[in-house]
Amino acid sequence: MASILIVLGLFLLPYIDTNFSNSGDIKRLFTYTSVLGFSLTTFFALFLLTKITQPMQKMIEATDAIRKGEYSTRLSIVTSDEIGKLASTFNHMATELEDNIRNLNQEKEHLASVLRSMSDAVITIDNSGSVILTNPPGKELMLLWGNMNWDLENGLFTEEDYSSQLPKPLRDLFQATLDGGGGDESSQIHVKQGIWSVHMAPLYSDNHIRGAVAVLRDVTEEVRLEKMRQDFVANVSHEIRTPLSMMQGYSEALLDGMATSQEESQELIQVIHDESLRMGRLVNDLLDLARMEAGHTDTIAKNRLDLNELLERVYRKFLVRSKEGAIELIYERKSTDLILDEADEDKLEQVLTNLLDNAFRHTSEGKRITISADRIENDRDHHPVLQIMIKDEGAGIPEEDLPFIFERFYKADKARLRGETMGTGLGLAIVKNIVDSHQGTIQVTSQLGEGTVFMIRLPVENRK
DSSP, X not given: OHHHHHHHHHHHHHHHHHHOSOHHHHHHHHHHHHHHHHHHHXXXXXXXXXXXXXXXXXXXXXXXXXXXXXXXXXXXXXXXXXXXXXXXXXXXXXXXXXXXXXXXXXXXXHHHHHHHHOSSEEEEEETTSOEEEEOHHHHHHHHHHHTTOOOTTTTOOOGGGTTTSOOHHHHHHHHHHHHTTSOOEEEEEXXXXXXXXXXXEEEEETTEEEEEEEEEEEOHHHHHHHHHHHHHHHHHHHHHHHHHHXXXXXXHHHHTTOOOSHHHHHHHHHHHHHHHHHHXXXXXXXXXXXXXXTTOOTTOOOEEEEHHHHHHHHHHHHHHHHHHTTOEEEEEEOOSOOEEEEEOXXXXXXXXXXXXXXXXXXXXXXXXXXXEEEEEEOTTTOOEEEEEEEEEOSSOXXXXXXXXXXXXXXXXXXXXXXXXXXXXXXXXXXXXXHHHHTTOEEEEEEETTTEEEEEEEEESSOOO
């Protein structure tokens, strides 16, 4: 407005000089008016700048900060006009937005913590079958399966695309989840020697399935233990049924008067007695094994033990049997220091007796059985250990049977020589439990037709 008045004044100055006599007063009046108009215009411009333009600029800057993720941004405009109401509404909106973002982050962290803490593998798949999210166990599983260098035609995938391609074992279940009308699907899959239990549930978006989430659990050990339990029940039933059947049959023969002489009666009674002893040994072995596997070691009394004295006693005990079977028995003491700080003499004697009994039962005449003992350093921590080796020249154990010989009732006798007396199938399982209770290790190597070597290592010092 001031500029318009000034321009208008300059345009009218010649006209004023020509038509008005007191032109000086008029010029002064006009000049004063122009200055006053300019001042008022400047004042109103500053007022508008302070009340509207600057608050709007602050709102633009605050909005831009919110856009960049600075949700704590607030406006300090406190007025009662429309700008103040707008600023108050903006601050309220920013507060609600910050709370919502904080809650979402907390839920995200909570979910991430739950996924990280899960021992099961969790894999999220989109609708096209690509993996979009995994927890650490799931990532390890995908890496493990990715290293198999599978290709898509075979249902396999290469390592470089493991993170985006669903592996073949999960594809059929994933397709069934998509085609199943929204229901969960469960199955067991086999990958190499492992068994995995898979539960897959669909993911929804606006009532449409947009993918699925799979939870995988390694149940290999559970399946193995369940099979062992079933085998254990079957084997116990078989082992007990045999002596019971014989005792029942021979006792019925006695009751029916089938024994025609005192010698026959005595023979039948002896068979019943032997089978009852066999069943008693089986029950006692089962009870001992159950106590040891349950961790009840109250029957183990550990004291300082001279292993050489124990080996000498066991050696002399089996000398008679070696002469009867024409088998050479040798004891080699490779060290004079064979002292254990804490050991149960009776339990270790049971270990040596079981191993030597097995060696004699599977070694033929003219062969050799060697017992040796030495003090050495452990390969891993270099602590002193006593090493006991029992080596026979018997029939040997097939390589495929070696990983299982310490399991209950497992017998590799199908490829070994059978003696006159048969064990309960629990001897080696008891041996391993006793060695474990002494913090020791037991290993076996064998070759068919050449013999078997059992090696026991017992720590000299207590490591508790």
